[in-house]
Amino acid sequence: xxxxxxxLIFDLVYLAVIWTIVLGMYNKLRTxxxxxxxxxxxxxxxxxxxxxxxxxxxxxxxxxxxxxGTAANPELLGIxxxxxxxxxxxxxxxxxxxxxLRYNKHYGVLAYxxxxxxxxxxxxxxxxxxxxxxEIAPFDYSMHRNIPLLIQGLGVAYLILSESVKEKDxxxxxxxxxxxxxxxxxxxxxxxxxxxxxxxxxxxxKTVAYMVAAYVxxxxxxxx
Numbered sequence: 001x002x003x004x005x006x007x008l009i010f011d012l013v014y015l016a017v018i019w020t021i022v023l024g025m026y027n028k029l030r031t032x033x034x035x036x037x038x039x040x041x042x043x044x045x046x047x048x049x050x051x052x053x054x055x056x057x058x059x060x061x062x063x064x065x066x067x068x069g070t071a072a073n074p075e076l077l078g079i080x081x082x083x084x085x086x087x088x089x090x091x092x093x094x095x096x097x098x099x100x101l102r103y104n105k106h107y108g109v110l111a112y113x114x115x116x117x118x119x120x121x122x123x124x125x126x127x128x129x130x131x132x133x134x135e136i137a138p139f140d141y142s143m144h145r146n147i148p149l150l151i152q153g154l155g156v157a158y159l160i161l162s163e164s165v166k167e168k169d170x171x172x173x174x175x176x177x178x179x180x181x182x183x184x185x186x187x188x189x190x191x192x193x194x195x196x197x198x199x200x201x202x203x204x205x206k207t208v209a210y211m212v213a214a215y216v217x218x219x220x221x222x223x224x
Contacts, residue, residue, distance in 0.1 A: 011058040018051045028222040039101040046094035053087025078132035092152040121148035171220030178213040
């Protein structure tokens with residue numbers, strides 16, 4: 001019980017931070033120069049979707065606790081997991097667009113592969129075998145739907161880092177690095193958390209990496 005309460009407190013702090021950053025981005029839009037608005041709008045939408053999905057995930061967990069605990073309400077957890085699974089997929093697709101706008105690039109083969117990966121993942125999540133109402137998803141379905149997400153994340157990190165390092169764009173280098181950090185912590189959870197439940201704690205630094213990426217995006221694109 002103590003672990004679950006600590007998890008919820010961390011999640012609520014995360015949501016307060018990420019929504020504060022998103023609202024700060026939104027409030028800056030009206031004072032930004034016209035040429036920076038396409039990138040700014042893309043980043044606002046990306047991080048707002050990330051926050052929205054996580055809000056649903058945490059919200060349903062809180063409702064489950066109030067209705068007798070998570071074990072008694074696995075369907076609520078499943079709905080929350082589905083919400084965040086959808087929004088994080090679109091989040092990474094929007095980061096590809098942000099890369100294009102930041103560096104005035106054209107979509108190449110890799111970018112289209114990442115968009116296709118997003119479409120494949122979203123389509124796969126519609127299959128009944130995912131068993132979203134269950135507390136623990138079938139391992140094979142969990143792996144299959146996370147492979148496209150892995151391709152998305154590592155692919156967009158490569159796009160961002162390859163250009164940001166070349167252009168000496170420190171801010172977007174940090175964003176690319178935070179994507180890699182988030183996957184470094186997320187991957188062991190996907191692979192081994194069923195056997196070693198304490199690995200679930202790695203979701204905390206993974207979430208912190210998202211907060212850092214959001215703050216860097218705000219400070220580099222919106223604050224100046």
